[in-house]
Amino acid sequence: MEVLQINTIATEPYQGQKPGTSGLRKTVKEFQKPNYTENFVQSIISTVAASAKLDGALLIVGGDGRYYCQDAVRIIAKICAAHKVGKLIIGQNGIFSTPAVSNLIRKTKALGGIILTASHNPGGPNADFGIKYNISNGGPAPDGFTNKIYEYTKTIRAYNMVNNLNVELERLGTQKFLVEGLPFEVEIIDSVADYAALMRELFDFNKIRELLQGTGPHPAPFQVFFDSLHGVTGPYVRRIFCMELSAPESSASNAEPLPDFGGEHPDPNLTYAHKLVEKMKEGIYDFGAAFDGDGDRNMILGKNGFFVTPSDSLAVLAANAHFIPYFQKNGLKGFARSMPTAGAIDRVSESMAKEFFEVPTGWKYFGNLMDAGRLSLCGEESFGTGSDHIREKDGVWTAIAWLSILANKPGESVESIVVDHWTKFGRNFFTRYDYENCEDAGAKAMMDHLNALVKDPALTGKSYADGDKTFTVAKADNFSYKDPVDGSVSENQGIRVVFKDGSRIVFRISGTGSTGSTIRLYGDCYEPDQVKQKMDAGFILKPLINVALAMSKLTHFTGRDAPTVIT
Ligand code: G16
Secondary structure (H helix, E strand, C coil): CCEECCEEEECCCCCCCCCECCEEEEEHHHHCCCCHHHHHHHHHHHHHHHHCCCCCCEEEEEECCCCCHHHHHHHHHHHHHCCCCCEEEEEEEEECCHHHHHHHHHHHCCCEEEEECCCCCCCCCCCEEEEEEECCCCCECCHHHHHHHHHHHHHCCEEEECCCCCCCCCCCEEEEEEECCEEEEEEEECCCHHHHHHHHHHCCHHHHHHHHHCCCCCCCCCCEEEECCCCCCHHHHHHHHHHHCCCCHHHEECCCCCCCHHHCCCCCCCCCCHHHHHHHHCCCCCEEEEECCCCCEEEEEEHHHEEECHHHHHHHHHHCHHHCHHHHHHCCCEEEEECCCCCHHHHHHHHCCCCEEEECCCCHHHHHHHHCCCEEEEEECCCEEEECCCCCCCHHHHHHHHHHHHHCCCCCCHHHHHHHHHHHHCEEEEEEEEEEEECHHHHHHHHHHHHHHHHCHHHCCCEEEECCEEEEEEEEEECCEECCCCCCEECCCCEEEEECCCCEEEEEECCCCCCCEEEEEEEEEEECCCCHHHCCHHHHHHHHHHHHHHHHCHHHHHCCCCCCEEC
């Protein structure tokens, strides 16, 4: 066997390689700059090596198949080979969904994993790319870890790689190499098999099959439709829903992963997954789900396009968790949501007397609670739901969880389940306005203004009116979170203003955009009245949003008079 040599390559640091909410996300053009990707990967590896034994270690590598994924996988393999890593497990053609990587890290007891994705951001040579590191629990690296990566990127002067390492990404099986006398192995595996096996363990597939086929207690076949938005989930949908759960092939749409996602945003919300919304409005299908580029986000729709907000989806899953075999077996520990997520889950948690947590935006904040055995089910308004079966949110899992509940309620629909839920617990109306790609300076000035506002004690008790609605401030702050497990504190996690009637507005700058600043404005309120519960969320929340816009002077600071996306 040819003995490969390690090459040391001189480099210069790049500014701004600071991981955001979930890894480093930049344009492909940025990642293609000389040494840009290499610098960041070397910084990850240096950070890992500083806290764990890299010699002989196993790492999992794969991404959502977007443009530049395979180039990045090859760079990672070359750098890992030069740092005595023992073995890489890579998805065939460099492809793994994010939940699949999380599962594999846990299943194989790997030291960690490197995921290539910019999630729901568009792909292609003129769009976005991203790299993130997941630690040995299968979850995204915490702030302390990513801060260290950033420190390395600021001072890097050289990186090591094995230039002549050629991995065949399409060939399943093990490829062995010798690097300066040490063995290095790459195993290329089927991207779906292990994840599908996990889903079979967590759920009762026979019961779901009966639902879809209209056998057993079910009056008729339950018609399902999945939109993978040309992201990574296509092969997962085909294998799990079509082959194993007997959904027709035609129910898997946009199921070919494409490097540019067909030129669209692979983002499962009412704006970017509008084709699914239109399909569902035809009234043929009983259940629809869309997934994002890397398969961790989901949107759930019922017949005629009935939209389940992510906040409601989480609450319904929690209230019906006893129908899911995994929770029957392992019990239900606590519940959690991110701070901007509406509080529908809070009341379910209270009714079940469970421990409850409100964490900053970012799935990484759930991991410690899960590892400590205090959290079973959690979610975020950004179309993420998941459980402690892995340490990432999980789109396909969420769709199967919904079907498990429906399989246990013969004759019911998505809408009837949600409306019953509101009748029992009340309804949380929720909306989010995104102002994408604002000038950094304007966005910062607006946040500074809001920070000053919420620090001023005079704000409490102050009233703001819009039309005939008046909102009086009960409490306002910049959210800060102390992790109850390790005591670490995360500050500046979003401005929130809570009004006396319980309604709430939140402002944050997104940590996942690749250029400029994306301002997120969240609004929610609670409605116990069953007649009002049937009203349109946009209409109900408009006065609250108008107050938020007036308080923040958003238009003044950013020049924007309308959001780019409303969810
Ligand atoms: C990531 C995080 C989520 C977070 C979302 C939005 O999701 O994993 O926890 O809610 O970003 O973050 P931001 O509001 O900062 O843009 P994903 O699906 O993009 O990896």
